Amino acid sequence: MTKVDFKKDRKDLYAPPRNAFSLVKVPAMTFLMVDGQGDPNTAPAYREAVEALYAVSYGVKFASKRMLDRDYVVAPLEGLWSARDWSAFTRRAKDEWHWTMMIRQPDWITDAMIEAALEAAQAKRRTSALSLLRHETFEEGRCVQILHVGSYDDEAPVLARLHDEFLPQHGLSPTGRHHEIYLSDPRKTAPAKLRTILRQPVL
Structure with a gap:
């Protein structure tokens, strides 16, 4: 059985250069999503959202392997971020952040499979985040992205360069929410590594 790995199959989406911004066209993809607000380091809603996403994502993965004989690597956690005032990001005012946490799903996963995995997760744990979870298609189109290596709190200078230098110099305007894809597990990886x-939809 061949195991699908989005990161290996679409390196244009998951392996951008580290030291330079690059343009990429991001196609429509399906995700499990949960919306929320608050500091991702301290807000219980954030922790519960991530737990719910992984619980259902792994339930769907095992169902796909068992029922369809199709296996895949669970995709990395991603986040869409916004705030009423953009400076909330450069100021690291995390309580002001609005987020949509999400995990990509293969195209062959059906709503029925999602619902079954959701019901199984609800039977094992009590969390309001499971009731907020949705299965949705998301398309960003043209984006600028870069690989950031280091602490999440060290992203601010990179984002400032993106918005204050790269986008104006190339005649681009941001549209849509700031997007992050987490390739490392923060529980097992030193902040510096x-x-x-970091991805930004543009016009």
Whole structure:
């Protein structure tokens, strides 16, 4: 059985250069998503959202392997971030952040499979985040992205360069929410070695 790995199959989406911004066209993809607000380091809603996403994602993966004989690597956690005032990111005012945490799903996963995995997860744990979870298609189109290696709190200078220098110099305007893809597990990786894709939809 061949195991699908999005990161290996679409390196244009998951392996951008580290030291330079690059343009990429991001196609429509399906995700499990949960919305919330608050500091990702301290807000219980954030922790519960991530736990719910992984619980259902792994349930769907095992169902796909068992029922369809199709296996795959669970995709990395991703986040869409916004705030009423953009400076909330450069100021690291995390309580002001709005987020949508999400995990990509293969195209062959059906709503029925999602629902079954969701019901199984609800039977094992009580968390309001499971009731907020949705299965949705998301398309960003043209984006600028870069690989950031280091602490999440060290992203601010990179984002400032993106918005204050790269986008104006190339006649681009941001549209849509700031997007991050977490390639490292922060529980097992030193902050200085965390690998995160920073992505911004543009016009």
